[in-house]
Amino acid sequence: MPTIVRPGLDELVRGVGALTVRGLGPRDTAFAVADLLRARLPSLDLLTPREREGSPDGYVSQVLHAQDDFSIVAVVWRPGQGTVIHDHVSWCAFGVLSGIEHETLYRDLGDHLTEIGRADNRPGEVSGFAPPGDIHAVRNTSDEVGVSVHVYGADVSRLGSSVRRVYDLPIR
DSSP states (O other), X not given: OOOOOOTTHHHHHHHHHHHHTTOOXXXXXXXXXXXXXXXXXXXXXXXXXXXXXXXXXXXXXXXXXXXXXXXXXXEEEOTTOBOOSEEESSXXXXXXXXXXXXXXXEEXXXXXXXXXXXXXXXXXXXXXXXXXXXXXXXXXXSSSOEEEEEEESSOHHHHSOSEEEEOOOOBO
16 A cells, blocks of 8 residues: 655644643643644645545544644545534644634533534634633534644544543533
8 A cells, every 4th residue: 555645744743742742731732733733734735635525424534643642633524514512632723724614612501501602714724722611513614625634632543532522411
């Protein structure tokens, strides 16, 4: 099987690695990695044309790099595809390469969730966050396939996912 060339991935791995060894707190690490992504956001060539197609069955997460303290994951969303309401096991920074990732943020009030914000993340935009307070759902609201790069502060290849909890509480 031929080796897949992923332009920009090695540089991103080195940059994130240099940040995670600094021992910053989760929030500061997420913001530092987001700054790195702003400066070095890879192009769509990070994925092969076939990988950029996504799947009709739902969004696709592909682990591009994983080690004990961080993972880099590409997420491919066809138009209208999205996540359930969830939070994460660790800090996260992400950058949008194509499409529009519409994010709805929630607060857990014990017996229900309440919406606390919305954002349309467009190509070139980058953000970072850290638990707690990272409850959200994400959907590609554009007419094109969306691709984003996510960096998580955990080895998602070992954990199987970056999701800590899925929320099925009523929304009020």
